[in-house]
Amino acid sequence: MLLEVRGLTKRFMGLTAVSDVSFTVEPGEIMGIIGPNGSGKTTLLSMMAGLLAPTAGAVRWQGEEIQHLRPDVIAARGIVKTFQNPQVFAELTVFDNAMVATHLALKRSRGARRLGELVGLGRAAERTLAGQVAEALALCNLGGATRQLAGNLSYGEEKMLGLAMALMCRPRLLLLDEPASGLGREEIDNLVAVLTKVHAAGATLCIVDHKVGFLRGIARRVIALDHGEKIAEGPPEAVLENPAVIEAYLGRAHAPA
Ligand SMILES: Nc1ncnc2c1ncn2[C@@H]1O[C@H](COP(=O)(O)OP(=O)(O)O)[C@@H](O)[C@H]1O
Ligand SMILES: [Mg+2]
Structure with missing residues (x-):
């Protein structure tokens, strides 16, 4: 089990x-x-x-x-949990919301204590993360909405974004x-x-x-x-x-x- x-x-x-x-x-x-x-x-x-x-x-x-x-x-x-009501930043794009979730996931996996350790990741790491974000958004059928502000999404799309953000934590x-x-x-x-x-x-x-x-x-x-x-x-x-x-x-x- x-x-x-x-x-x-x-x-x-x-x-x-x-x-x-x-x-x-x-x-x-x-x-x-x-x-x-x-x-x-x-x-x-x-x-x-x-x-x-x-x-x-x-x-x-x-x-x-x-x-x-x-x-x-x-x-x-x-073990990753989604919320009944999506917890997204309305003023950020769909892509950036998923990117934020990626940084949270990284913080978890690397045990980073300060945001600065993640901000200075470097170009190559950023590109890898961006690829993973695009993948998760496509999986959640949000590929066409990546540049939209999250605040403009329908409730259903917002819930999908919440799911994409959970996926960035690579749940088992x-x-x-x-x-x-x-x-x-x-x-x-x-x-x-x-x-x-x-x-x-x-x-x-x-x-x-x-x-x-x-x-x-x-x-x-x-x-x-x-x-x-x-x-x-x-x-x-x-x-x-x-x-x-x-x-x-x-x-x-x-x-x-
Ligand atoms: N933080 C809390 N403080 C006090 N009571 C709570 C709290 N969270 C949930 N409850 C109560 O616990 C019960 C179960 O709630 P909940 O787990 O949210 O049920 P469900 O998700 O099945 O609707 C409800 O009576 C709810 O009011
Ligand atoms: Mg409930």
Whole structure:
């Protein structure tokens, strides 16, 4: 197994956002995490990426406990998380946004302490990085938008840029937080095509989605959360028919679609 989550728990004051959750991620798979709004999906993903410290439990990456490591150290090992809403600089071009992400990735891999160590990279290194940026943008179908300001992108394109920026960190395990939320039909088709390419290039994917239609087409295995607890695990079709999962969704405003 690539990653193991064991008894992971996160409490915020009186609220248990994630409660004793255990599951594994196998190398090369595409797995999904579903659950209604507020069921703990983002909190779980954030603990896997080292962005939140668990109250209890462990995250093991290739057998080694990593839950106490800093997020940049975890990212350097290959676990990278995207955000539900893109975190881009509106006043920079698409290309420059991806270039910034490249510098962050370099900072991680080289352990650079000061920006100056990265700014003085030299022409050859800059050219290599620019090539990698162009590659990631093309993979994300943003090749035609590289010179546009990120602030002029549609929401769907902005989310794609967020994905391209995550790819600059060369993830071995990519954690995606609701990549399909807020997208239209065509944008979702585009997302599925891009994620299929990213997966074919060697990345393992763990995808959070509160709706299920999109995951059904791409994930072989999903786990379902409700009130922070894992209530089901299996192929998407089976999990969707699970009475506890139906109950969890019917009890809230959002039915799975
Ligand atoms: N930083 C925080 N402080 C307090 N409560 C939080 C915090 N983050 C999330 N929560 C609560 O934890 C629960 C799970 O949230 P979250 O993981 O964002 O769910 P999801 O991503 O499934 O919608 C919710 O009740 C939410 O309000
Ligand atoms: Mg969330």
